[in-house]
Amino acid sequence: MKQECVFYMSNKTNKNYRYRLAYSRTGAMSWLAHLDLLRNFQYACRRAKLPIAFTKGYNPRQIMEFALPVGVGIETRKDPVDLELLEKISVESIITKLNVNLPNGIKIESAKYLDYPVKSLMSLVEAAAYTLKTDNLGPATEKVILVDSELIIVKRKRKGKTQEYNLRELILKVEIISNNEVKLFCKAGSVANLRPDMLLKALYERTEITKIAALDAIIVRDNVYLKNGG
Amino acid sequence: MVKLEKELFYPRHVLRQVEKPAQYLGQEWNMIDKSENMDHGQDMLPMIRFGFCFPDLYEIGMSNMALRIIYNLLNQRADVWCERFFSPAEDMRGFLHKLNIPLVSLESKTPLNQFDIVGFTLQYEMSFPTILEMLDLGEIPIHRTKRTRHSPIVVAGGPIVYNPEPLADFIDLFLIGDGEELLDELIDLYKTWDRNKESRESFLLRCTKLKGVYAPQFYEFVYNADGTIAEIKRTNTAVPQIIQKRIVKDLNKTYFPDKPIVPNTQIIHDRAYLELFRGCSRGCRFCQAGMVYRPVRERSVDLLIEQAKNVLDSTGYEQLGLLSLSTGDYSELPELGERLIELCSEQQINLSLPSLRLDSFSFDLMSKASQTRRTGLTFAPEAGSQRLRDIINKDIRETDLLKAAKIAFTGGWHRIKLYFMLGLPFENEEDVLEIAQLAKNVLQVYHDLPSELRKRRPQITVSTSFFIPKPWTPFQWVRQINKQEMEEKQSLLAENLRVRTLDYQWHDYELSLVQGIIARGDRRVGQVIEEVWRNGGWLESWSEYFSYERWLAALEKYNLDPDFYITRERTEAEIFPWDHINPGVNKSFLLQEYKKSQKGQLTSECNISCNYCGAMQYETGVCLLHVKQD
Secondary structure, eight states: OOEEEOOOOOOOSSOOEEEEEEEEEOGGGGGSOHHHHHHHHHHHHHHTTOOBOBOOSSSOOBOEEESSOOOTTEEEEEEEEEEEESSOOOHHHHHHHHHHHSOTTEEEEEEEEOSSOOSOGGGGEEEEEEEEEOTTHHHHHIIIIIIOOSOOEEEEEETTEEEEEEHHHHEEEEEEEETTEEEEEEEOSSSSOOOHHHHHHHHHHHSSOOHHHHHTOEEEEEEEEEGGGO | OOOOBTTTBSOHHHHTTSSSGGGGTOOOBTOOOOHHHHSSGGGSOOOEEEEEEESSOHHHHTTOHHHHHHHHHHHHSTTEEEEEEEOOOHHHHHHHHHHTOOOBOTTTOOBGGGOSEEEEEOOOGGGHHHHHHHHHHTTOOSSGGGOOTTSOEEEEESTTTTSOGGGTTTOSEEEOBOHHHHHHHHHHHHTTOOTTTSOHHHHHHHHTTSTTEEOGGGEEEEEOTTSSEEEEEESSTTSOSSEEOBOOSOTTTSOOOSSOOBOSSOOTTOSEEEEOEESOSSOOTTOHHHHHTOSOEEOOHHHHHHHHHHHHHHHOOSEEEEESSOGGGOTTHHHHHHHHHHHHHHHTOEEEEOSOOSSHHHHHHHHHHOSSOOOOEEEEEESSSHHHHHHTTOOOOHHHHHHHHHHHHHHTOOEEEEEEEESOTTOOHHHHHHHHHHHHHHHHHHHTSOGGGOOSOOEEEEEEEEOOOOTTSTTTTSOOOOHHHHHHHHHHHHHTTOOTTEEEEEOOHHHHHHHHHHHTOOTTHHHHHHHHHHTTOOSTTSTTTOOHHHHHHHHHHTTOOHHHHTTOOOOTTOBOTTTTEEOSSOHHHHHHHHHHHHTTOOOOOTTTSOOOOSGGGGOOTTHHHHHHHO
């Protein structure tokens, strides 16, 4: 006979304490899928013995919310993630405890306590900043985005359907840093979101950059911007 | 060769084009990195590099208990660094070939051929072609005879090592039995080997002095005209005639991994595990594990609770599983159950309770463990009729099962899975029909309940697999049914299970046939495995990669008749390819059990009375009960 069962404790206090953390990920950790990253955070919270708050109901889950899912192969520098605890503890203690319990390559860079917590961190996201690096990226980006003025339509298959995106509508600003480095500011969030790999696809389809060079790019999400400064 | 990333090893464009790239990158929580102990030059002691290979994908291999134990056990030694290797998935394999990148370890990204000892775990027959693929990707000659002075020593062990012959051409040393102590001794011996002064053969010969080591190169098979074995001959009298299984005598004193690796990508059983005991006292006649893991050796409740705490603390897992052949048989289950439930509710941990008995105590425990959710229950009567259950020595009565079903339905469980085997020895049409009848009787139990207890529609699933006779079981002599019989039995059952609330799931019969060939295969089957691999076969346990035709063609090429291995009934006097291995139980005991099965006689569990199987030679575990009494 096999039987799976679940335990959960009711949250006796009515109030949870919400914290907003900023995390970076580098190296091997930037190749985790978003759900795997989430699991890593949850395990780390347990190892750190933080007083985790759970959702109520039949399937209690740890209350944790990421601002913006991160794609496989993208590093982050200070991506926001919210966490709810049953007790109020110092942000320094949260940072220290989590950092000794997170795998190498994931790090909490900062944390703050939210006096007026808003649920749905995702809905606050407005824009994101990325740094992209690969050979000859500078000139290629300049040509496609700054010189040409036509629409940049990229097709992407999702759940069996092909969707079309006009990247130009999603890009807010581009800075050419050098021959192989570009900084990109773009719309982000649930309404309109630019995926940097879509831009790279547009570049290798339209310029001399090879597909391999484009796929070899280092992609770093430097920042995620929230409404009212988050 | 392409430019490799320093930190990631693989080029980014490769990682961006494969599925789940994190499976190739390591760096998981609790991974052991000894690279710093390696880089300090001459004043450091040489580090023995051990490559633990699981011949399947990361998501399968990382749940394996042997890996968790061996990895952490070996890495406890300051002079050993054990690293992991898995089979790449098809997309990654394509890139490795295209870019000429060898198979490397997850920890230090070192190629397989640079390791001192390479160890494969043998968990299921269909993984054998993958072993060849991994050796080849790791640039190690697949044939042991082609390996040079500088090649790694290739070893293999695990639950199905008790018939090593199908792999005898590819493996230098088989390690028979529990690996914990034997691996330690092997590594100590390895350190005495100077590759520049002593030949590989001479070293391998020295290894056979360790109890439990089988070096196939020192044994030869002589065949009769009919293809059966005439003699198993030693080519060197220094090696043992019979290779005795090694066991860990006291599970309370042996190593248990408190800090298992927490995978970065989702794996099949992503949870913490406790090993309650090794062995099984039941003696089901079809079950190889029940025979070769004797005698039953238990861990104490106190130790298990301590281990549970430590593993949960070090991993952060939200789920705890119990791992043993028949968990419900643990002698102190009430106490263990109570204390685990307490621990788990404190820490909000899911506890899964597998393979419990059909008694009311088990339901009590499950009800306590599961206040809120009632998920599926699995019962394994294995055979539909009492006659056949007596033949296989599976001591479950239909009345017990129906009683259990009633408790389950009233307790709120509405999903029940019934597991059976088709093609058991002496099975007739009646027995197959009784499977359907039993399922219908379980359903009837539900309909007989008062209406207030019938809130949810029941879901009853009948699941069948085909019986495969395994070496070192009382059924090692019997014929396995052929493809046509499999089809007939399966469709007979399916026709009789056409009821709306009954669901029928079955196994692929072609896979069962090939598994049967390898399971009781001899040394000649090695060429077939190699041929299948040369024709593109690997990951053969995955139905999308398996090709029955490829196996048939390979058998034909080497003039081997599948029916010789599958459907042929063996005579009592036949010498088996595995007769030079001894897992503790004697062939004479197995034969006696086979004869009892023909008469439908049951054999008692060994914690009730000793049946003199041979395991008492180890003087431990459940056998001590009887030693004291006798």
